[in-house]
Amino acid sequence: MRRATARKRREADTRAKARVRVRVWREEHPDRVREYQQQWVEGNRDKVREYYNRYYHSHQAEVSARAAARRDADPERAKAAQRAWAKKHKDRRAELQRARRADPEVYAAELEANAAARRLKRALARAGMPPKLLHPSTAAERRANERAAGEFFEDERLPERLRQSAAFAQSLTKHMFKHHARMREFAVSYIATRDRMGLPPVQVDDVVWARAVEIVLDSSRRVDLITSRDVAAAVRSAKAAIRREERQRQYDQLVKALGAHMRRHRARLAVEAGVEVRARARRGKPRVTLDVIAVQVGLEEVAENMRTDGLTKDDVRRAMASVYRQSQAPAETADEAEDQGLSASWKPVASDISRHRPAIGSRW
Numbered sequence: 131m132r133r134a135t136a137r138k139r140r141e142a143d144t145r146a147k148a149r150v151r152v153r154v155w156r157e158e159h160p161d162r163v164r165e166y167q168q169q170w171v172e173g174n175r176d177k178v179r180e181y182y183n184r185y186y187h188s189h190q191a192e193v194s195a196r197a198a199a200r201r202d203a204d205p206e207r208a209k210a211a212q213r214a215w216a217k218k219h220k221d222r223r224a225e226l227q228r229a230r231r232a233d234p235e236v237y238a239a240e241l242e243a244n245a246a247a248r249r250l251k252r253a254l255a256r257a258g259m260p261p262k263l264l265h266p267s268t269a270a271e272r273r274a275n276e277r278a279a280g281e282f283f284e285d286e287r288l289p290e291r292l293r294q295s296a297a298f299a300q301s302l303t304k305h306m307f308k309h310h311a312r313m314r315e316f317a318v319s320y321i322a323t324r325d326r327m328g329l330p331p332v333q334v335d336d337v338v339w340a341r342a343v344e345i346v347l348d349s350s351r352r353v354d355l356i357t358s359r360d361v362a363a364a365v366r367s368a369k370a371a372i373r374r375e376e377r378q379r380q381y382d383q384l385v386k387a388l389g390a391h392m393r394r395h396r397a398r399l400a401v402e403a404g405v406e407v408r409a410r411a412r413r414g415k416p417r418v419t420l421d422v423i424a425v426q427v428g429l430e431e432v433a434e435n436m437r438t439d440g441l442t443k444d445d446v447r448r449a450m451a452s453v454y455r456q457s458q459a460p461a462e463t464a465d466e467a468e469d470q471g472l473s474a475s476w477k478p479v480a481s482d483i484s485r486h487r488p489a490i491g492s493r494w
Contacts, residue, residue, distance in 0.1 A: 202270040270355060291355040298356055299364035302346045304369050310372065313338045315383050339365050377440040384441065386430050388453045392425065396457075399424040425457075 156163050171178055186193055201208040216223050222252075231237045254261055267275075282288070306313070317337035334395065343361055348351055392399065403423035410418065429450060 141329060198269075198273060202273060205270050206269065287355055289463060291360070294350075294353055294356050295360040295364065296352060298346065298353060298360065299367050301350060302342060302364050303368040305346050306342055306368050306372055307375065309342075310338075313342055315343060339369075342368075372438065377445065380436075380438055380440050381445050384436060384446075385449045385452050386434070387454055388425075388429055388449060391432050392428050392457050395428070396418060396424075399428050402427050421454065421457075425454050428453075 191493070231240070251261055285291075316333065317334045320337055320341075321332060321334060324330075343365065402421070403420050403426075406423045407418065407420055410416075429446070441449075
């Protein structure tokens with residue numbers, strides 16, 4: 131046993147020295163090693179193909195992933211290689227295309243997709259609209275998007291991050307609803323101080339929202355997973371909510387003020403509206419009912435003393451229609467309605483108001 135163990139140890143040492151000697155020789159003679167490998171490959175094509183096929187079937191996913199990574203690392207080179215292959219193997223490419231179209235379902239689907247694209251193009255041209263614009267994305271871009279989406283949705287911290295982001299956005303919106311005026315006063319004072327110190331000017335809104343974000347972050351319990359993108363999204367959400375609130379407030383004030391103005395000055399507005407209707411008739415303009423003109427004149431008078439910068443044309447038309455419906459209480463007799471300067475036979479429809487632009491210049 132001792133002699134056998136000593137012999138095995140000597141043989142292991144010999145093999146280890148031989149491996150070291152071969153490795154050193156291969157490092158010193160790379161050209162001869164490469165030449166020998168090429169000669170062996172040329173003389174054993176069948177064996178090499180068999181080795182490659184067996185490895186590919188055993189590690190198909192890994193091989194495909196490595197090939198995709200190489201194409202993504204140098205997309206221009208991959209495109210050039212693809213074009214070169216298509217130019218060199220035109221017959222093989224045509225054969226593959228014929229084999230793909232040989233399936234009736236695939237061929238019918240391609241024909242239907244092409245026909246749908248042509249129909250859409252003709253419909254857009256008839257409507258005077260530009261053609262449909264498509265942004266082609268390469269396979270490398272799609273794989274990059276898939277990896278980014280996987281990293282985002284597979285993150286174990288995602289639920290907690292979303293919870294923190296939602297809570298932060300809600301707190302910021304509530305804070306701005308409650309302290310918006312005070313935050314703006316602080317911003318104006320801060321900018322005035324910067325001006326006195328000779329510092330570069332900044333926007334009032336930037337100071338308002340930066341201070342609001344700082345206050346809400348300091349008062350929040352946990353915001354360690356919130357990123358700058360989450361903060362920017364929360365600011366955008368809060369700004370949109372404030373704009374909606376301000377728009378609704380201005381709309382309600384306009385409807386209330388216009389309704390009170392119409393009830394208080396109904397007779398005078400009817401007289402002025404009659405003058406406007408006769409003037410439009412002499413100038414050959416389209417006919418507008420007396421009631422609509424009266425509402426427009428009242429709107430012009432009310433809007434001079436109100437803040438309406440958050441309202442759109444549709445909001446103003448809806449306000450006019452609402453006030454018009456409220457003011458059209460049925461008169462007891464046609465003579466009474468005629469004395470008020472209103473048309474007793476004309477049915478109030480909000481769409482008739484929205485078809486005519488209010489006569490208050492370029493404000494609306």
